[in-house]
Amino acid sequence: MPAESNGLAYARSNRARFVAELIEFVRFASVSAGPKHARDISNCAAWLAAQLRRVGLDRVQVLPTRGAPIVYADWLHAPGRPTVLIYGHYDVQPADPISEWQSPPFEPVVRGDNLFGRGAADDKGQMFTHVKAAECLLRTSGLLPVNIKCLFEGEEEIGSTNLPDFVQRHSKTLKADVAVLSDTRMLAADRPVITESLRGALSLELELRGPAHDLHSGNFGGCVHNPLQVLSGIIARLHDRDGRLTIPGFYDRVRSMTPEQRAYMAKVGPSDAEILSDAGAERGWGERGYSLYERSTVRPALSVNGISGGYQGPGVKAVIPARASAKLNFRLVPDQNPHEIDQLFRAYVRRISPLTVRLAIRTELATQPAMVDRRHPGVTAAVEAYKRGFGNAPVFLRSGGSIPVVNLFQKILAIPTVLMGFALPDDRLHAPNEKFHLPNFFNGIATSMHFLTELARIGLDAFPDHRDTPLSLCVHNGEAAR
């Protein structure tokens, strides 16, 4: 494949400029949380659009939304070949606590093999691999092996608020055979990873109201039920002694792993000790009979994200609070449905709540679990691309997190998303001193070129007709619950 080897040579001889351009990109303080950086966001989007034009993509557009603009570009001159939707995000997490940064978060610098700066890995550096891959191929052969559509949003870190509406409205424009997203982690610089499953999420707020107003716990202690005590009792009754959720029916749709799947997970996944070390915890906890890796990826879980009620300041305030609330976060696995779990949770909590309090439950967020089939041509292309880009075949890992855009593409565009990450475990995503490992940047660019080339080699015929058999692409799907 001469086009590809010319592209690889071009990439090697332009490394210094690519790093310089990535530094320009990271220099924008494109923080999406809060309105403070709205100008940085729009400047960053404009810079990115200019990059895409310079690279040689067509129809480069900065499209306004109610929030941050979406940058779109495509190159569609490979008729009869697959079309890849490349998704990424140019917004970043807030940089605080600033004082903990060794160098200012928005003055990116290279130290050793790493580029330090907020967003260097999440997601600017990772998404930029695909932009530079397109440049390498277009500048050396004038062509790409497949059609590509780039969709770069600016609100990922605040929940992609305006993306669902955008994708819905532009579903024809965005039509593709597979999506690719580079915003996940590898195990090490020579151990690439394809994330093959994500847990769904269901976030709820539980509020209890007791007495009409706060009471003095001297005067009323012992004769009025305390909402914080009731809340504690409810939360305590959500798990049994074996670390399992007690909500009737909760596990009914949980898909069992086969012995082969469990053996593969045990072989390639992190050990209990590695997970505890990452967590900074001395001991594990959870559902009996499963490894910590299994508990946090293929088994569902419920976390209390916060409890609020009563006096929380210094010293003593003798109060029985009128209200208490808890933020709860379920993580769900195939084939659990967030909407159904929501109903089961509500029914159970209503049943175990005493009559001494009034109960309100609000659903804040619901995301389906997602899996990508290893046999999908997009995945087999990614495996081959990693082999050639990093010199090693990737392992398939499962993630305990949720990436709503994966569900969105499945639901609206009926395509799976290949999670082809280039970040390292110590890249400190969302934390001070975030960095991106530059060898991964260069290998990522090569991997992206191989990915496009391999998709062309596999050919469009290998892709399932997703209008007829959507479920064969992404095993689990369903209506997003409210």
Next chain:
Amino acid sequence: MPAESNGLAYARSNRARFVAELIEFVRFASVSAGPKHARDISNCAAWLAAQLRRVGLDRVQVLPTRGAPIVYADWLHAPGRPTVLIYGHYDVQPADPISEWQSPPFEPVVRGDNLFGRGAADDKGQMFTHVKAAECLLRTSGLLPVNIKCLFEGEEEIGSTNLPDFVQRHSKTLKADVAVLSDTRMLAADRPVITESLRGALSLELELRGPAHDLHSGNFGGCVHNPLQVLSGIIARLHDRDGRLTIPGFYDRVRSMTPEQRAYMAKVGPSDAEILSDAGAERGWGERGYSLYERSTVRPALSVNGISGGYQGPGVKAVIPARASAKLNFRLVPDQNPHEIDQLFRAYVRRISPLTVRLAIRTELATQPAMVDRRHPGVTAAVEAYKRGFGNAPVFLRSGGSIPVVNLFQKILAIPTVLMGFALPDDRLHAPNEKFHLPNFFNGIATSMHFLTELARIGLDAFPDHRDTPLSLCVHNGEAAR
């Protein structure tokens, strides 16, 4: 008693000014919790001292402590007559939640018969009755019927931190035959009450630490024990289904009430319905076999005053918090000892805590339960004073609250404290929209004048020699626990 009737006439013709002065007093945001209001505290103390000088008291002093200053004044020109120590506190509870106040907490206003503002009843309005009573008598006759010593502190709401040391160091100056404290409630505006027993208090903070830092509940949910969940479990296990505390040995020293005592309580005390109405609660709760009045006065109790941990802002933050804490408040009855209960609690909680968290328990406050003998001349004078000030004899009630100063005066000065309260059940002490019923303010001023006059009539000889028989005055006493 012409001095007294002149004083009463003076009080009637100065009502408007007295209310205006009380408004000035309540306007100081003299919140003792936290350092934020230190200047309001000292301004309030200075204002109070100026009041006492204007009233005509001697030796008015603002005495510094390590915390809020203590305001002292006396009038000792009645040799051979009893000496009354008038105690009160000019500090107030925090006003939060501010948004629930109908009018700003520190911009006191009169609506109908009530003065609304933080501290209007607790304790500024109630202590001010005695200040104004002294003014009425001194301005009309130039004399008081007995000797008085005023001790007004600014740290009552945070546990009177510096008062014990102060009373110890000034025990000779503070020597008196009886103390009076107006910081308790009546049953209704025409149903006065002398509080004859108080519960002890034990406040603790329970803190749990889990992972070294906050974790993402997607990545780690299900494999690391969540401190908020553990905390909920511990709190849930502190009570059984019958509303009793589960701490082994907790009830061992609880004194049983005689059938006569229970019959008197049932006759004069509030009904379950009245207590629920006061609480703004639909249903009662607590230890089976006791009325709500008994549960909240002669039976011990544990309240959760606050829980803190994790994310409490708007929306969703998927976090497993590194720490969680709860503020707990025991109320104890004779003959429970706070120090012993502290030990029993610590042993039990350590036993039921899992190894997945590190536990820390801090004792914030410990107060003995207390009782006052109905036959003491200070009590009989108060009975007579109420009859004349409010037109009805008082009943003897038991309080669920704790007043550490009662223990302190008993222990160091060997005198009982007459609890002659003027607050009403709906005055919302410690809660938003606290108020003071102005007819009670006026009748309280009259009652205070009658009280001083009646003590003079009873005469010094009727007072027991408290050095020989301290236990006949205050039934329960003991070392203050740490």
